[in-house]
Amino acid sequence: MRPENYQAVKLGDSNEYEIFIGPNHPGIEGNYAFRLMLDGDIVVSGKADAGYLHRGFEKLMEGRLWIQNLAIVPRICVPDPAPMEVAYSMAVEEIMGIEAPIRAQWIRTMQLELSRVAAHLFTFGGHAATTGMYTPMFWGVADRDLVLDLFEDFTGGRVYSIYNIPGGVRRELPPEFLQKLSNLLDYLESRQNDYDNLLFTNQVFVERAKGCGALTQSQALELSVTGPNLRACGLAYDVRRDDPYLVYDELEFDIPRQKHGDAYSRILVRRDELFQSIRILRQIIERLPSIKGKIRTPIPNPLSWNVRKGEAYARVESSKGELAYYVVSDGGDKPYRVHVRGPSSMHAVQTLEFLAKGARLEDVAQIMFSLDACPPEVDR
Amino acid sequence: MNKVQIDEILNKVNGIKITHKRKTRIRVDVDADSLPTLLELIKGRASYIHLSAITCVDWIADNQFELVYHVWSYEEKCLISAHTRIDRGSEKNPAKYISVYDLFKPADFFERDIFEMYGVTFIGSPRMEKFILTEWNGVPPMLKDFDAEAYVQETFKWTDYNPDWLQELTDQGGGIAVKPEDIRTAGNTHNMSTHRERDKAKAAAVKANDKMQGWKQ
Known part of the structure; x- marks a missing residue:
């Protein structure tokens, strides 16, 4: 309104x-x-x-070519745009019955995990800011910027990379890129102690966040909560492991979880996930040079590309939770229907209204941010 | 639960068509009357408790709406997409369907979304009201017969926008290269030769720029 x-x-x-x-x-x-x-x-x-960011993406996509939509999808979630591109590309690939080459799948996985690191750094800073602590916000955003530098290096774009294409990725990694990535991971790991001292074990923050906006596991399941918010309630559910896509079944990682389901548990889950993502990225750095081959399966001329009739429901785990694209093709050069199921559409509406009831006014901002919702996913 | 067991449960519903697309995806097609029964059955008997999404697809040629309920089971690690078709209705007599809010609470959000974007009324849904488009009084915008572009052309006088800086550019021979209406009348024919010429010019520009790298460093 x-x-x-x-x-x-x-x-x-x-x-x-x-x-x-x-x-x-x-x-x-x-x-x-x-x-x-x-x-x-x-x-x-x-x-x-909601409605302040409604740009009618789903309607727009019905009027554009399959390939043009790649420039639209990342805009649905600014802090974590990579999973949007990947999910859309995966859905189109499933309809077409093609598969991205194995090297492209590894590069995509790397992009997704880097995006997750950036998004979690952003969230932990923002969450701290809602309790009046501004230093973590500056640290989080500054460290996220280093990740964005890497994105610029290998995709050309800092925020919206538009790097994926149905059938693979658009460019090969630049030389020395993996070394740069490794250096960044070293740096982020060296920051772990500082983050802990500043925020995660800081009594000023812990006292504010503990018990704030608590959700039990059964309530979370009833409200279709997914992602870190669900894992903070004790259920280790992760699309990466339970409905594997790309190369996640070849990677080793833990699924962090907490028991209490409050704002503090949620931020701890995100903290642990950040370091699990670093662990995944280290495995990718190790394996990627030995995986040779093409980065793209050839597709017809994208300007006159008729994707065959069919439908697909592609799901990925974004930093917010379960993200899904339902794409329907009627055999034309444009999608017949694209439905974006953003995780925040569950978190920012019913869950937030449920958690706000009985909370104190000064905690509302913290509850909102601890759910890590992304409004454009609600509005689309 | 294996393939046979889940098929046995699904086959309790009359007139069901089951397609196992892959290990984690099952597509089922049911009549509109049996869909709530099916959802109740898979929720109660097969642990499909997570409503992932409800999608509406407007098949205007068939005069039907397709409703797709995506339900995930945490235990079976499988997603069932239940497809059903309902009558598309008309402006005076909008489409109606039964809400599944009593089974899945998140249906509140999805059903309100479909109500707003497609005009389908869900009987029993708690909040059949506007949410995103609170200031919109026209037809539901996601319907295939709502032409968003025509609406923009009629409502906004964007072509009258001609500020001084754009006028200056146009005087020098620049400005808007291809007018949007020209693109529309040309349809989908893309002139590849001009693309190539543009690429060549771009490459030449990049080359010329490389010579100037000295002072940049």
Whole structure:
């Protein structure tokens, strides 16, 4: 709703009052509003208000060529755009019945994990900022920038890389790239102690985050919560392991989980995942030079490419949770229907409204950020 | 649970068509009447408790909506996509279907989304109201017969936009190279020869730029 159309509600003889927070809000990585009914500083009820980032991506995609859509999909989630490209490409490949060459699959896996590292660094900084600690935010964003430098190096784009194409990836890695990646991983690992001292074991933060926005496992399952938010409730479910795609079945990694399901558990899961991603990237650095071959399966002229009739549901694990693309083709040169199932559409609406109930006003921003929602995934 | 056992459960529903696409994907096609029964059956008997998504596809040529329910089982590690077709309805008599909110709470979000974008009313869904497009009063925009581009052309006078800087560029022979309406009338024919010429010119420009690398370093 546009702010000029908002009308204050007069509630008569009552202690309750309404607050409209957003669309520019510290609790979320984009424009999103939240309407709260408060009694004192306790939230009686909250209502999510989306639509500020609605650009009609799904409708747009129906009007563009298969290949043109690659420039649209990453824009659906700014902090973690790589899984969008990969999921879309995987769906088109499944309809076409082609498979990316093995080397391309390894490069894609590397891109996904790098993107996960960048997204988690962003989140841990942002989450700390909602509790009033701004140093971790600067650290997180500064370290994320180093990852973005690498993205620029091998894809040409810092945020939206548009690096994937149905059938493989667009470019070979530049020389010395793996060495640069290895150096970055060394640096990030050396930061582990600093991060822990600054944030994860810092009593100022721990006291604020513990018990805040707690979700039990059964509640999480009922609300279709996925990703780190579900693993913070104790269920080790990860699309990478349970519905394997690319080369994840050849990689060794643990699935971190916590018991309590509160904001603190959620950020700890993200912290552990960051270092698991580094572990995966180290294995990729080791294996990738020995995997030779093409990086792309040839596809017909993409400007007049008719993808055959069919449908596919491609799922990947993004840094937020289960991300899926349902793509339908009627045999034309444009998709007949593309449905984006963003993990945040579950986290930022029903889960957030559920968790906000009974919380204190100053905790609302923290609950929002601890769910790590990405508003464009809701709006699309 | 193996293939035979899951087939046995699914076959309890009348008129079902099962396709095992791969190990983690099963496609089933059912009548609109039996779909809630099917979802209840796989949720209760086969642990498919995670509603991943509900998708609506507008098959305007058949005058039907296709609803696809993607349900995942954490234990079986398998995804069942249940496809069903409902009547597309008309402007005066919009399409209706039964909500599955009593089985899956997240259906609230997806059904509201489909209500907003396709105009399908789900009976029993708790919030059949606007969510994303609160200021939109037109037809549901995701319908195939809503032409978004025509709407933009009629509503916004974007072609009148001609600021001074663009005028200056146009006077010097630059500006908008290909007008959008020219692209539309040309249809899908892409002139590859001009692409190649442009690439050649670009390569020459890059070469010329390389000579100037000295001062950059």
